[in-house]
Amino acid sequence: MSSNDQGPSTRLIHSAVADPDVHPLVTPIYETTTFVFESAAAVQAYNEGRSSQYLYSRYGNPTVVAVEQTLAALDHAEAALVFGSGMAATASTLMGLTSAGDEVICGSAIYGGTLHLLQDLLTRFGVTVRFVSVDELHRLDAAIGRRTRLVWFESPINPTLQCVDIRAVASACRAHGVLSVMDNTFASPINQQPLALGVDLVMQSATKYLNGHSDVTAGCVTGPRALVDQLVPSRRLLGTILDPRPASALGRGLKTLAVRVARHNATARAVAEFLAADRRVTRVYYPGLPGDPDHRLAAGQMTGFGGMVCFDLGGSFERAAACFDRLTLVTRAASLGGVESIVSLPVLTSQWGHSDAQLAAAGITRGMLRLSVGLEDPQDLIADLDQALG
Numbered sequence: 001m002s003s004n005d006q007g008p009s010t011r012l013i014h015s016a017v018a019d020p021d022v023h024p025l026v027t028p029i030y031e032t033t034t035f036v037f038e039s040a041a042a043v044q045a046y047n048e049g050r051s052s053q054y055l056y057s058r059y060g061n062p063t064v065v066a067v068e069q070t071l072a073a074l075d076h077a078e079a080a081l082v083f084g085s086g087m088a089a090t091a092s093t094l095m096g097l098t099s100a101g102d103e104v105i106c107g108s109a110i111y112g113g114t115l116h117l118l119q120d121l122l123t124r125f126g127v128t129v130r131f132v133s134v135d136e137l138h139r140l141d142a143a144i145g146r147r148t149r150l151v152w153f154e155s156p157i158n159p160t161l162q163c164v165d166i167r168a169v170a171s172a173c174r175a176h177g178v179l180s181v182m183d184n185t186f187a188s189p190i191n192q193q194p195l196a197l198g199v200d201l202v203m204q205s206a207t208k209y210l211n212g213h214s215d216v217t218a219g220c221v222t223g224p225r226a227l228v229d230q231l232v233p234s235r236r237l238l239g240t241i242l243d244p245r246p247a248s249a250l251g252r253g254l255k256t257l258a259v260r261v262a263r264h265n266a267t268a269r270a271v272a273e274f275l276a277a278d279r280r281v282t283r284v285y286y287p288g289l290p291g292d293p294d295h296r297l298a299a300g301q302m303t304g305f306g307g308m309v310c311f312d313l314g315g316s317f318e319r320a321a322a323c324f325d326r327l328t329l330v331t332r333a334a335s336l337g338g339v340e341s342i343v344s345l346p347v348l349t350s351q352w353g354h355s356d357a358q359l360a361a362a363g364i365t366r367g368m369l370r371l372s373v374g375l376e377d378p379q380d381l382i383a384d385l386d387q388a389l390g
């Protein structure tokens with residue numbers, strides 16, 4: 001049947017043809033849920049892994065694969081997978097790598113969502129979780145048991161910016177045949193390369209620095225192909241892959257990551273120095289300050305100290321909240337890593353719902369403000385903080 005003989009509904013749906021002679025500079029958004037096959041033999045070849053075709057966007061999509069290639073290159077990794085959020089990446093990783101009866105060791109100072117996923121959800125499926133202090137992470141030989149499958153940690157830690165000795169954790173895990181997985185969200189691959197320090201897998205919330213413009217929610221995991229491939233079934237079955245449109249936005253954000261992070265590093269240091277010199281501030285947490293207890297450790301594993309600064313106003317929630325409310329340029333919001341400076345009170349956001357014991361274990365006080373230093377002019381940020389300190 002020629003197309004002239006077809007009805008208008010059929011012609012509306014089937015007339016568009018992709019032009020094979022178009023060579024775009026930028027990967028287009030393949031905004032399609034599914035892909036066309038020529039024959040049963042072509043589907044069969046796909047099913048048996050003999051074809052590079054795509055089948056269904058929940059399994060994979062060229063726009064998504066393009067950004068995965070960038071992320072793998074950034075981490076010098078064999079493979080990368082992207083997900084619909086950092087938590088989707090975390091959940092898919094944990095479900096892909098653990099089974100009922102396994103134990104996960106996790107730093108007790110950890111992003112709140114990770115803590116609750118492990119403590120409240122994964123335990124319902126027979127995985128046991130042991131939360132350990134940073135000191136215990138540094139003495140992992142004593143903590144790792146017969147059933148330990150995986151160690152999950154982050155460095156610098158949200159929100160206290162405390163650092164974990166990445167090489168020490170990775171080598172203890174390797175010695176015991178246990179997987180090490182690290183959340184590198186705070187540092188970004190520009191400032192820290194955990195795979196090169198021996199970690200097995202790196203997870204990041206791409207919602208933060210990787211995208212950098214506070215308009216995409218995404219996550220990613222990078223590592224050796226044999227391990228990353230073990231996450232493919234859980235991503236497929238949980239349906240946690242990123243959509244092509246936000247994947248394209250993430251790919252665009254990534255192109256400026258190195259220049260953005262260099263500026264975040266410099267401005268955060270200027271802000272941290274201002275706060276450290278101010279008597280109204282009880283304590284500043286920034287591993288780039290020479291006086292920070294983790295400065296030596298950070299300097300041995302980071303090439304830049306990042307854009308996150310945390311400070312304490314005498315442990316007093318009232319003082320922290322008053323300072324928070326008085327800020328005019330720095331925006332009150334959750335999240336971090338965007339071009340605009342953002343402030344949050346950890347006890348109301350990332351650590352909301354933590355018990356006093358959990359807050360203490362994570363080194364968090366009610367007087368803490370967490371600052372994600374953006375790309376504004378440093379003197380304007382410092383002036384805003386100065387007036388807000390009252």
Ligand SMILES: Cc1ncc(COP(=O)(O)O)c(C=O)c1O
Nearest residue numbers: 085086087111158185205207218
């Ligand atoms: C350190 C860290 N890891 C993971 C996540 C979770 O990422 P997402 O919000 O993209 O799910 C966050 C979110 O704030 C985070 O700060």
